[in-house]
Amino acid sequence: MRIVLGIEYDGSAFFGWQWQEGGLRTVQDAVQKAASNVANHSVTVICTGRTDTGVHALEQVVHFDTQAERSHHSWLLGINANLPDDVRVIWVQEAVGDFHARYSAIARFYRYIILNRPTRSALQRDRVTWCHQHLDAVRMHQAAQNLVGSHDFTSYRALKCQSVSPMRKMYFVEVYRQNEQVIMDISANAFLHHMVRNIAGVLMSIGTGDKPVRWAEELLASKNRQIGGVTASPHGLYLGGVFYPEKYGLAKHEIFNKLPANAQRFQHET
Structure with missing residues (x-):
């Protein structure tokens, strides 16, 4: 069983x-x-x-x-x-039929939470990434849209990543503000080592104005991790849930009902 x-x-x-x-x-x-x-x-x-x-x-x-x-x-x-x-x-x-937790998954969903205020949090210190500089979530979201689709994500994976192929299909990246938090919701068929944290680091540099919006796309095209941004802290990163084919009968986590409209549409595609 x-x-x-x-x-x-x-x-x-x-x-x-x-x-x-x-x-x-x-x-x-x-x-x-x-x-x-x-x-x-x-x-x-x-x-x-x-x-x-x-x-x-x-x-x-x-x-x-x-x-x-x-x-x-x-x-x-x-x-x-x-x-x-x-x-x-x-x-x-x-489990139903040939279900396998890893190989049956068709997409993974992660959430990255940034506390964006002048001071650190005593209560959330291990559960969010802190950024004291103001982040422009609109700029971050605009830059992130260039990562959607099937791409070579060499520039966004760890140098020691052991995956055979850097190719991944990104289904959506949503960046938005909720009061003092800037949240990135991201889903792909699979992720490379440190991929989400590297994307978050790049988008944070764009959000502070240190880098232009086009930088995310330019890095993607360069296929060179050594010129990429800083790997963001792990503390703000959450594995949010997993998408499986409906035949396995696994209900999606309630968090999917709270995603922005663009991300919710993906649920119907899978």
Whole structure:
């Protein structure tokens, strides 16, 4: 039996998602131990996409295979009872057909939150990126539209990125202001290492007026990461959710109902 979980976590105190040698605290290790306790045997948890140190998740989707028979309610309560306070399973269901948390996904959605005010926040310090210079969200949004579509994103991936191909299809990038926050909502078929944070860094330079609007497009065309912008902090980055074909019967996170109109239209296309 294959069990599918929707998980949220605060990544502030984790060394990313993926299990690592040396006893480092990771989300995968915490979830695997909790699920194994409930299943009464060792399980391996597969995620949609690995998140880096300090990155959060509103809804990470994972699966594991088990011989144990438990009700959805028992899996939910049992796993959560064995998890630390900064990780929670928010839903459970059995996999349909050939479902695979990573390979069945057709798009990933991330949200990047920037606190844009003169002073840092005591309460949000690990959950937002801080920028004291005023950001022009309209300029940032305009620049970001040049990244939509299928492109070679070499200029926006980490130099040590191990992906075989830099080609990705960007479905939408929405940048908008909500009071003191500037928010970037972004979705693609998949993302390269540090891709979202590198895009955020470039757009922030454009938003402050340090760089022109055309800079985002010029970097894309250059296919050269070494002339790209600063990689933005991980603290403002959230894996917001995952799009799967409807045949798998996975409901989209409620956050999708709150996306700007242009982004909402994408839901119908998938």
